[in-house]
Amino acid sequence: MSLFDRLKTSLRYIRGRLVESILIVAAIAVGVALVAAMAAFWGDYNRQTEFLLNDPAYREVVVEVVGTERDLDEAVAEYDPETAETVQLGLDELTLAMRSVSAAQYAYLADRTRLQAGVSERLQNAIAQGRFGGQGAGVPPAGTAGALAAPAAEALGGDDTNDSDSAPDAGQIVEAQPLPREDAGEEESEVERGEEDDTDERAIDAAEASRDRNQAASPAPSGGGRGQFDGAGGFNLEQLLAGSEDVITEFPVDWIATISGTEQLFAAYGLEADQGSLFTDEDVEGGNAVMVLGSDLAGRMFPDDDPIGQQGLFGIRTYTVVGVLRPSEIRDNETGLMINEMAFVPNSDAQVSFGGFTIDFTQASQTLRFAVADSRDIERAVSQIESFFEAEYGPGAVAVSARIEEAAEERDQIGRVLVVVLFLAVAALFIASINLFNLMLMRVIKRTKDVGISRAIGASKGSVFRSFLNESALLSLIGTLIGLAVSPLVYRLLASSLVVSAQALDGVGSTSGMAGNWILLVAGAAVAAGISIVFGVWPARQASRIDASLAIRTE
Amino acid sequence: MITLERIAKTYDLGSATVEALVQVDLSIERGEFVTVMGPSGSGKSTLLHILGILDTADAGIYTLEGHDLTTLGDRELSRIRNEHFGFVFQSFNLFNEFSALENVMFPLMYAGMRGPERRDRAEELLSSVGLDHRMGHYPNMLSGGEQQRVAIARALANDPTLILADEPTGNLPSEKGEEILTILESLNRDGVTIVMVTHDDELGQRGSRCVRLRDGRIESDTRKAA
Ligand SMILES: Nc1ncnc2c1ncn2[C@@H]1O[C@H](COP(=O)(O)OP(=O)(O)OP(=O)(O)O)[C@@H](O)[C@H]1O
Numbered sequence: 165m166s167l168f169d170r171l172k173t174s175l176r177y178i179r180g181r182l183v184e185s186i187l188i189v190a191a192i193a194v195g196v197a198l199v200a201a202m203a204a205f206w207g208d209y210n211r212q213t214e215f216l217l218n219d220p221a222y223r224e225v226v227v228e229v230v231g232t233e234r235d236l237d238e239a240v241a242e243y244d245p246e247t248a249e250t251v252q253l254g255l256d257e258l259t260l261a262m263r264s265v266s267a268a269q270y271a272y273l274a275d276r277t278r279l280q281a282g283v284s285e286r287l288q289n290a291i292a293q294g295r296f297g298g299q300g301a302g303v304p305p306a307g308t309a310g311a312l313a314a315p316a317a318e319a320l321g322g323d324d325t326n327d328s329d330s331a332p333d334a335g336q337i338v339e340a341q342p343l344p345r346e347d348a349g350e351e352e353s354e355v356e357r358g359e360e361d362d363t364d365e366r367a368i369d370a371a372e373a374s375r376d377r378n379q380a381a382s383p384a385p386s387g388g389g390r391g392q393f394d395g396a397g398g399f400n401l402e403q404l405l406a407g408s409e410d411v412i413t414e415f416p417v418d419w420i421a422t423i424s425g426t427e428q429l430f431a432a433y434g435l436e437a438d439q440g441s442l443f444t445d446e447d448v449e450g451g452n453a454v455m456v457l458g459s460d461l462a463g464r465m466f467p468d469d470d471p472i473g474q475q476g477l478f479g480i481r482t483y484t485v486v487g488v489l490r491p492s493e494i495r496d497n498e499t500g501l502m503i504n505e506m507a508f509v510p511n512s513d514a515q516v517s518f519g520g521f522t523i524d525f526t527q528a529s530q531t532l533r534f535a536v537a538d539s540r541d542i543e544r545a546v547s548q549i550e551s552f553f554e555a556e557y558g559p560g561a562v563a564v565s566a567r568i569e570e571a572a573e574e575r576d577q578i579g580r581v582l583v584v585v586l587f588l589a590v591a592a593l594f595i596a597s598i599n600l601f602n603l604m605l606m607r608v609i610k611r612t613k614d615v616g617i618s619r620a621i622g623a624s625k626g627s628v629f630r631s632f633l634n635e636s637a638l639l640s641l642i643g644t645l646i647g648l649a650v651s652p653l654v655y656r657l658l659a660s661s662l663v664v665s666a667q668a669l670d671g672v673g674s675t676s677g678m679a680g681n682w683i684l685l686v687a688g689a690a691v692a693a694g695i696s697i698v699f700g701v702w703p704a705r706q707a708s709r710i711d712a713s714l715a716i717r718t719e
Numbered sequence: 720m721i722t723l724e725r726i727a728k729t730y731d732l733g734s735a736t737v738e739a740l741v742q743v744d745l746s747i748e749r750g751e752f753v754t755v756m757g758p759s760g761s762g763k764s765t766l767l768h769i770l771g772i773l774d775t776a777d778a779g780i781y782t783l784e785g786h787d788l789t790t791l792g793d794r795e796l797s798r799i800r801n802e803h804f805g806f807v808f809q810s811f812n813l814f815n816e817f818s819a820l821e822n823v824m825f826p827l828m829y830a831g832m833r834g835p836e837r838r839d840r841a842e843e844l845l846s847s848v849g850l851d852h853r854m855g856h857y858p859n860m861l862s863g864g865e866q867q868r869v870a871i872a873r874a875l876a877n878d879p880t881l882i883l884a885d886e887p888t889g890n891l892p893s894e895k896g897e898e899i900l901t902i903l904e905s906l907n908r909d910g911v912t913i914v915m916v917t918h919d920d921e922l923g924q925r926g927s928r929c930v931r932l933r934d935g936r937i938e939s940d941t942r943k944a945a
């Protein structure tokens with residue numbers, strides 16, 4: 165009897181009890197889908213979490229002044245506002261701390277900011293309305309911004325309607341706002357919200373600070389109460405914007421997400437220059453306006469030209485692009501953006517001068533960062549850092565945190581859930597297999613007489629065995645195929661419900677994740693099919709042992 | 720052709736043992752039409768099953784065409800049943816989930832005959848028993864006589880040399896039983912050996928030889944003068 169004939173015969177018996185067969189197939193499909201999806205998910209999860217340990221964000225220890233940027237919730241209990249107030253974290257502290265923290269290999273600043281790219285519409289409007297009308301503009305306007313600024317200056321030249329009210333407007337040019345620290349996916353709304361509340365105020369503060377300084381630096385301004393600077397070396401926006409003819413003031417993007425950091429940041433995040441070079445601590449100390457671009461961002465901003473050496477207006481400074489990073493898979497875990505989409509500038513608390521004036525960016529970093537080369541060193545690094553700052557500023561003055569600790573907890577939790585779900589999946593398949601077993605045993609009993617007849621007309625015991633095994637294998641095969649077909653769906657369902665808030669599992673649950681685990685998927689399915697076939701062996705054996713003589717006598 | 724020597728079959732019922740066959744010696748020649756008679760429980764069916772190797776004796780020797788069957792395994796025995804023997808039962812014993820044609824195709828399938836050939840052969844067999852118009856019918860759509868004719872067609876599928884019929888007319892009205900017997904007689908004329916169990920004295924005289932059983936023993940064995 166050929167396999168084809170046997171399959172055909174099995175199909176006839178399956179069709180003969182259709183509802184029963186459909187139900188058992190469905191049960192097996194559910195079991196297989198769950199086991200296969202879980203196996204794939206499990207592999208995904210393990211791969212992903214392993215990968216996580218190498219993610220730079222999880223090798224980083226963050227030191228912040230309590231109560232500044234982070235929620236006060238995270239403040240240490242013994243936080244004392246009196247002492248905390250005096251803590252200033254910056255490059256000096258970083259250098260100092262590095263000497264006593266041996267466990268961490270890197271120390272750096274890496275503040276997330278946002279830089280206005282080119283001249284914004286808002287600024288253009290402000291210029292058009294003449295709010296920055298500089299008297300005695302020495303340099304003729306050049307480029308787009310110059311052209312735009314010129315008529316405005318002309319129209320409003322000498323008409324000093326502006327007073328100190330212009331300060332907030334000035335503040336808005338300084339688009340060096342810290343990016344909100346938020347998870348990926350929510351960046352859009354968070355950025356907007358951030359813009360509306362505190363960041364604007366901060367920008368205003370910065371602007372006011374700079375205005376004060378400039379006023380102090382310049383001799384008594386003529387025409388009391390004026391907020392702008394005039395005369396030789398006066399604050400002239402046109403001049404500022406004009407720069408040289410080579411300065412680009414229009415970009416295909418409105419703003420760029422920027423990490424304002426120090427040299428070791430690159431090593432800590434494993435970033436390398438693809439073209440040009442990275443900036444150094446000399447650039448940081450010198451307050452050099454240089455910029456390193458992520459690969460995708462570079463391509464977007466300078467699609468046709470070599471980015472290296474390009475000069476552009478970002479915020480209120482003219483930066484020179486000195487390097488483009490090698491493409492990287494890393495996502496910045498604070499902004500959720502791909503590193504490839506970000507720019508890097510030196511974190512200078514140095515004063516910036518242009519047009520004969522200096523503006524002091526009072527954004528001395530309040531956040532110091534340390535990184536270990538091996539994530540296993542992180543606990544040691546945290547305790548060393550904690551004891552250093554405690555010795556320096558007293559207990560509770562700074563908050564030391566490591567993301568990996570939060571991530572590890574989250575990961576453990578999900579791991580436990582996964583074990584339970586995997587267990588349930590296996591249980592579902594087991595129950596389906598037991599049902600198949602029962603069903604086949606029932607069919608053997610019901611078909612005892614048929615077995616007797618087939619033996620009488622020439623079927624061997626082996627043939628009877630194979631026929632029944634064929635039938636159960638066919639049922640479990642159909643169930644397995646259906647289960648496999650729907651397993652990507654189940655996988656996605658599992659992924660979306662298990663990874664809902666787990667940034668730690670970013671990337672798990674994507675279809676590519678499933679595809680990447682096809683080996684596990686196939687293995688899971690094979691085990692599933694194996695189990696259900698094995699459960700068909702016993703009933704088939706029973707069938708082959710039926711006493712033909714007795715069976716044929718039964719009515 | 721077939722020789723049974725000191726065949727015994729005992730059923731152990733725990734409390735008691737039933738001696739279904741005791742020291743049966745029987746030899747059947749090619750082309751004979753043997754009827755087996757005897758009271759209920761005398762061992763007729765048991766003898767038929769042993770002859771057809773559906774069952775094995777506890778003791779004794781079964782020789783088929785000079786071969787001792789006790790040395791053969793299940794596969795070989797099954798093949799002998801498939802190719803050389805044909806069974807016909809009182810209660811027809813068709814596969815109820817398969818059509819008349821498919822029922823006839825089963826032994827051909829076990830024999831390894833290929834699909835199209837199988838179908839042709841099965842159709843031919845059904846026509847030979849007068850069922851050209853019932854090929855696609857399922858057993859429950861057929862009359863008893865028709866079912867028994869399907870069973871005979873199935874038994875004849877692989878051109879057997881021996882037909883074993885256990886009260887083939889027992890469930891049929893006499894005129895239908897007559898039809899079946901006519902078929903068997905014509906097969907016998909073509910050289911097929913027939914062993915038929917029957918309760919009917921009249922039918923018992925239709926064969927060339929009548930074996931009577933009582934309590935598992937052969938009571939009498941009479942040959943008609945040809
Ligand atoms: N499987 C079995 N277990 C126990 N006893 C059995 C079994 N099969 C048959 N017997 C007994 O063996 C004896 C012979 O049975 P068998 O079926 O051969 O009789 P029979 O002559 O065919 O009777 P009937 O004319 O009623 O069909 C009977 O007493 C029967 O009860």
Ligand SMILES: [Mg+2]
Pocket residue numbers: 763764765885
């Ligand atoms: Mg009987």
